[in-house]
Amino acid sequence: MGIQERKEREKAHMRQMILETALAIFQAEGFDKVSVRAIADRIEYSPATLYLYFKNKDDIFYALHEEGFRRFIEYQRRADVLDDPAQRLKKMGQDYLNFAVENPEYYDLMFIMAAPMREVSQEWSCGKEAFENLVKGVQDCLESGQILSGNVHTVSLGIWAFVHGLASLLLRGRLQIIPEEQREKAIEAALEYLDALLTHRPGR
Amino acid sequence: MGIQERKEREKAHMRQMILETALAIFQAEGFDKVSVRAIADRIEYSPATLYLYFKNKDDIFYALHEEGFRRFIEYQRRADVLDDPAQRLKKMGQDYLNFAVENPEYYDLMFIMAAPMREVSQEWSCGKEAFENLVKGVQDCLESGQILSGNVHTVSLGIWAFVHGLASLLLRGRLQIIPEEQREKAIEAALEYLDALLTHRPGR
DNA sequence: TTCATAAAATTAACATTGTTCAGTAACGGA
DNA sequence: TCCGTTACTGAACAATGTTAATTTTATGAA
Structure with a gap:
């Protein structure tokens, strides 16, 4: 049967x-x-x-957004090849941007568009899982003691906001104030400031 | 006549x-x-x-987005009351977020939605002007010599990305991974890391 | 094979949407 | 009053998401 x-x-x-x-x-x-x-x-x-x-059109976008997260998790895993926690975290940031640039439609669905979120009933488990991976990376940095002070979740949120800010401004055409040929360089240069969030001692 | x-x-x-x-x-x-x-x-x-x-519906959204920028510029001016460049810059960041939270629809139009940008033919003068105001704030910090090294435009882009990241994640419902009652606190805490972008020495 | 039932797919409709164009009404100067 | 310009509208078009009724197809039993 x-x-x-x-x-x-x-x-x-x-x-x-x-x-x-x-x-x-x-x-x-x-x-x-x-x-x-x-x-x-x-x-x-x-x-x-x-x-x-x-169920409806939004439901299709929700499913697509889930598929996007499955691919995204693979990008997150790329950093695992590095042993040094700080370097690993930095690579996570770079790969986050790589994902956004290489999969702009998925990125849009996952982090920008409203449609898929209308189908999120209780918990946004996709997003939560991905964020926890970031938190883990930050946690490792803290435990290795090389850098960083402050709350792990706060730093994680800051890192996420920073890279998402770059990605979403780019994808939604708000970086056209930077000449096309300089844009990529500018983003790379800005990304260097990821370190800042880690080495910073808050509340001074 | x-x-x-x-x-x-x-x-x-x-x-x-x-x-x-x-x-x-x-x-x-x-x-x-x-x-x-x-x-x-x-x-x-x-x-x-x-x-x-x-001309069409997008044109209406474009005009609305322009109006948004006029109101936004006023928020940017609020920092002028402060004399210390570093404090002024920090207030600019806070007021950026305040604007986003107090005018979520305008913010969406200005920095997230695709519709208004379809009507931007050549130069996005609104955005450029607002960004230049930020650059000026960063420039002042550099000249006062208190803090900061690195390229002024790069730092400005970093700051913008950071605060926009927080704002857009919030407005587009991606911070629901943080419990409602902690959300505001978390954002405030993360915002403290704005300092990091200024005090950081890149390329070490 | 034949037939009833269940599942899968479609047809046709509904209420919206953005946009255009041919026509009508209002207005201003002569 | 007349005439031309300007402002406005009615009606239509094509496209959208979604649903209910209906038809087609597959299934298991007689």
Whole structure:
């Protein structure tokens, strides 16, 4: 009686099909062009069919945002190759920005857009998990004793805000006040100040 | 022949009427509810009339975003009462966040939403002006010699990214990983690390 | 195979949306 | 009063998200 399982496979496959198509349109033509009908057209189903697999359009974006976090976690793991906690943390910051630049649509969904969050009922577990990974990195720095004073969560929040600030200003076109050719350099230079958040002694 | 001037007054008045209404809906019911028809209904004109005063809907948001910057500049000026450059800069950061919290819709338009930027043809003069005010604040700190090394524009970008990161994470619901009652405190605590960006010596 | 039931997919509709264009009403100067 | 310009509107268009009723398809039993 493997028929039940086959159906579940098919259901999962259909969901993935929808998500892949939605993402493809998002990447190729932008958020505004991601319509239920456009997705339905591409997968050669009726628009109404999508509602058998997702509650509504926001739910599709929520699922995409989850997929984004799965990829993001891999970026976070890249720092694990480094032994020195401080260097590891710095690489986490760099890779955060790398993720944003290399996956701008996912980043938008995960950290900027309103749509996916409307589907977050209780806890934003995706975000929480990713943040805890950062906290862990900061914790390691604290325990290794090389640097840093202050509350671990506060420092983590500061680091997140800093790199997210750079990423979101860039992705949402607010860094056009910097000439195109200098922009990347400027961001890299600013990122150097990540150290500052770690070496700083608050409340002086 | 004051008739021409009266017409211009009326035209300006109509524009303002539209903008005020758009903002009112935005503040009361959110971005999604700001429709051309909803605005037209409230001011008791036909939807088509709006297109005699604005090129399109994005153009309305662009005008709103400009108004936001006018109010923002006033927040920036609040720091002028302080004489010490470092304290002045810190207050600028605090007031930046105050603006975001007290005018979340304006902030969204100015620094997060995509819509207004689609109407920016060449130069984003609003943003440039506001940023230059920040640069000036950083410059003063450098010249007073109390603190800081490194490139003025780089530090300014870092400061902006930092405070914008906090503001945008908050406004877009990404800080719900922090319990409601601790959230404000956490942001305040993180903001203390603004100092870090100033006292830091890069490239060590 | 045949039939009833359950599941999957579609059709067609609804209420919105932004935007345009042909027409109408109001106004200003002659 | 007439005429031209300006201001405005009505109606339409194409596109959107979403739902209810209906049809098609697959399934397991007789």
